[in-house]
Amino acid sequence: MKKILILYYSQSGQLKRVLDSFLSDLEDEEIKLDIKEITPKVKYPFPWPFYQFFDEFPESVFLDGCEINELEDLEDDYDMIILGYTVWYMAPSIPITAFMHSEQAKKVFKDKPVVTLVACRDMWVLAQEKVKEMLKAVDAKLIDHVALTDQGGSVLSLVTLPGFLLTGKKKPFMFFPPAGIKDSDIQEASRFGKRLNEALHQDKEKSGEALLKNLNAVSVNGKLIATEKIADRSFKIWSRLIKASGEKYSFGRKVIISIYVCFLITLLLTVVPLNILARKILNIFQKDKLKIMEDYYELPSGR
DSSP: OEEEEEEEOOSSSHHHHHHHHHHTTTOBTTEEEEEEEOOBSSOOOSSOOHHHHHHTHHHHHTTOOOOBOOOSSOOSOOSEEEEEEOEETTEEOHHHHHHHTSHHHHHHHTTOEEEEEEEESSOOHHHHHHHHHHHHHTTOEEEEEEEEEOTTHHHHHHHHHHHHHHHOOOOOBTTBOOSSSOHHHHHHTHHHHHHHHHHHHTTGGGGOSOSOTTSOOOOOOGGGHHHHHHHHHHHHHHHHHHHHTOSTTOHHHHHHHHHHHHHHHHHHHTHHHHHHHHHHHHHTTOHHHHHHHHHHHTTTTOO
């Protein structure tokens, strides 16, 4: 009997839908699933109130974590762990960060093969690099990664994703598509569970090799990597300013957050379009470099 631990935190419920599809063809009479939801002691609301959404910004960026409830009945002999997460400000969500820094994580992940699953907009590369470091810190072995991303691409999701997070509404409007991941993409995630089922029956998880190759598990847009890195540096600067302005939910933070939001909107309307145009021109001369970066960040599963 193989035992698979599934760990996740899903604030809006979308990641849970992805996981349900992913796992639908994984369990059978020889493979048992142990599904554990990571829960913060103070629940994060959905949809987000405006200021609270931005107030979590510094803690996300600096991987501070939060107080979470200890998971019950965790075993120490799992054959594989599947870690599902979403991205908050170029980092894994705060509850996931909190668990990965916990004593429970050190015990349960040690020497275990791990499959990571992210559901978010198409800028997740730096968040996954941070998750890799967290897994390395607890002596886990990352063998596969799956990334499902929002419809609409990086530009349109700049509008549809915040709209969904702040209102809870996914419906399309004007020329914008619905927010979130396509229903068809979610349904097709069952192929990953089916492949893992076959691999587990053959003990392939013990090899340390990727099991989800040639399933289009990951597709990295190399043109966005530089944008992610620029955004991450900017996030760190503003996070320091917000933290320095006071405790969480304080008036001082609201002042700096208000300034930051105005800065962000101005940036999106002016600098971002110019950056997109400049990148398109530069990328013509960087095709080989972009391909190398894409191949690296798509590891271990690849397309």
